[in-house]
Every structure is written in structure tokens, then in C-alpha cells.
Amino acid sequence: MSEENGNWSSRVTRESAALDLEEGVFTWKDPRRIALSLKRSAEASQRRKSTPFRSAMSMLVFYINRAGKQLDPGQKVILEAAKVELRKLYGRV
Numbered sequence: 001m002s003e004e005n006g007n008w009s010s011r012v013t014r015e016s017a018a019l020d021l022e023e024g025v026f027t028w029k030d031p032r033r034i035a036l037s038l039k040r041s042a043e044a045s046q047r048r049k050s051t052p053f054r055s056a057m058s059m060l061v062f063y064i065n066r067a068g069k070q071l072d073p074g075q076k077v078i079l080e081a082a083k084v085e086l087r088k089l090y091g092r093v
Contacts (some may be wrong), residue, residue, distance in 0.1 A: 001074075007022060009062075011015035015078070019038070019041040019042055019045050019048065019056070019059055020041055020045065020048075021037070021038075021041050021057060021059070022041070023038050025038065026060075026063050026075075026079065027075070029078060030078075031078050031081035031082040031084070031085045032080070032082075032085045034060075034079070034082040034085070035056075035082045035083075035085035035086040035088075035089055036085075036089065038057075038059060038060060038082070038086060039052065039086065039089050039090070040058055041056065042055040042056035042059075043060075052065045053090040053092065054092075056086055057083065057087075058080065060083055061083070061086070061088065062077050063079070064076065064080070068076055
């Protein structure tokens with residue numbers, strides 16, 4: 001991953017305007033753990049502009065899309081699985 005892309009992803013993780021994310025959440029290897037963390041962050045946030053589900057999913061999709069081709073293929077599979085887990089947690093399967 002180039003330094004430029006690494007910088008933006010670190011910045012998104014640290015400085016999200018809507019959610020306070022756990023450090024390194026998008027690098028974890030357990031999709032359910034990622035989903036649970038995003039859910040906790042979204043439900044605890046007083047700054048989000050949408051429902052907790054939409055805020056959590058939006059942050060995850062934003063990260064995947066912005067990383068693009070720089071995202072490790074294995075990690076992309078994990079993050080896509082985290083989207084499924086997030087839907088399950090909110091009963092949107």
C-alpha cells in the first residue's frame with residue numbers, strides 16, 4: 001500500500017466525523033469482531049447523521065471503496081464478510 005493511501009486510511013480510522021472507531025478495526029481478521037466494533041461505535045455516537053446501521057455500514061463501505069486496488073485481496077474478503085455480519089447483527093439479512 002502506498003504511503004499516501006496508508007495515510008488516508010489511518011486518518012479515516014482516527015478522525016471519523018461520525019464514529020469513534022477502535023484502532024485498526026479495518027485490519028482485524030475476524031469479520032464478526034469488525035461488525036461488532038462498528039455496531040458499538042455507531043450506537044455510541046452522538047454525531048452520526050443516520051441510523052446506527054447505516055452509519056456503520058457506510059463507514060465500512062467507504063473504507064473498502066477508498067482503499068480500492070490498494071486493499072489486500074484477503075482483507076477485502078474479510079471486510080465483505082463483515083458487511084454480512086453487520087446485516088445479521090441488525091436483523092437485515
